[in-house]
Amino acid sequence: MLKVLNPVFFSTIQDLGRFGYRSMGVPVSGGMDALAVRKANLLLENQPNDAVMEITMTGPTLLFETPTYICLTGAEMAATLNNEPIKNHNVVQVKAGDILSYGKLESGFRSYLAVKGGFLTEEVLGSRSQYFPVTAGKKLLERNEISYFETKRYDALISDPKLENHFNSNFLEVEKGPEFMILGDAQLAELFAQEFTVSEKNNRMAYQIAEKIVGHQHTIITSGTLPGTVQLTPGGKLLILMKDGQTTGGYPRILQLTEASICTLAQKRAGDTVQFKLV
């Protein structure tokens, strides 16, 4: 068991997502930075879809009651195991009674914690990704206990891999969305020539951009949306839907982020800048 001693801000259990229920309005969910989820699982030789912990902005304090091996990826938050610093991308042995805690956010916004074999929370509709009200809980709470398999001995595939973080760039690669053609010259110039700031309104559902561009009068009939869909409101606000985002929407979909760029954006926080780049 993993015991949550102090949940701090916002941590959830995530795998690669809940597929097959979007026609009933259920968002896909899953790790916001899917690349970091895959990396962590790969380094531990887990299955790609094994459940990990997604830790946002500041990290919790966690007590391991069963021996295992862990790997951290994504944002760097000065993690320590029994007060000894541990590095991202390294496979680290954990003994019963060890305490993992986090310090200052050094890079990125979302950190991932994987254990050997994945976290074994309840699967709902084919996924362990926490999304209320599909799963009972919204996020990890104090005294929550999460089970995982015991692993006493494991030789890591690679020791101390030198991996660059994949989210350092502030370019977001985008494709044209279904309503790209509603954009006039003024809006196109604004979209691709300037840097934008991530606003305070950012979460697993959507990221709002602080700056507005020229608005519009176009209406569309409610239609499908995806993680990475960039909507433009009549007032000129840019909304980028993320993993818990609604499955349909009524605002024009002007751009679509690539999978890799969704991961990049997932590591940005309020005040960070991004720039759209058409591919």
Place this chain on the structure above:
Amino acid sequence: MLQWPQEVNELILADILAFVEALKSQDRSDWEYVPSYNSVTLISKSKFDFEQEKKLLLDAYSKRDGHQNTTERHCWQLPVCYDSEFALDLPMVSEKSGLSEEEVIRLHTSEDYLVYGIGFLPGFLYLGGLPQSLEIPRRDDPRLEVSPGAVGLAGKQTGIYPQNSPGGWNIIGNCPIPLFNPKLEPPCFVKVGDRIRFHAITKAEHKLRKIESEVGIYNLNKTLIDA
């Protein structure tokens, strides 16, 4: 995403659903489909070849009419309590529409609404076919919290809030039957293309139906629709 002409039209939705049926008859377990009004969004779990996929879609579209329709369409009879305890905006709707409260309820329960889409929240139905006299604009100030099951009116739409959420619709009643239950498979019994018919119930019956549905013994009334 595939798109049909930009209009809300039952025939367009029927054409989209026939196409999705034709697609589902093939082995395509990596795909999911989100039909909504005049479009269908196709989402693949894995990488695919665009040209090959395009050919396959055109082929399925050409075969949509000859395809044996295997999905049954239902009209679901859903109970709604229009009592003032739930119908927070019924007096206002009555005033704005110039209809008596009884007339609003009679009109609201007189149509088989078509489910044009499911989205926004798990189990949220986009219903079409609202009588014109019930078209009331959204509230000027949205409520921070609307209770689960709240039945609302907004513009050309009527619908049920599946869970606690903020909302700007005019609330005229409450449906005690949850439209989304993650413990069931499928978690939402309604499909796009089905119809919904509301009928008025008393406060006492609302309480009873709510308990029945919580313990899983509520019997949903439905009728088969000829496609």
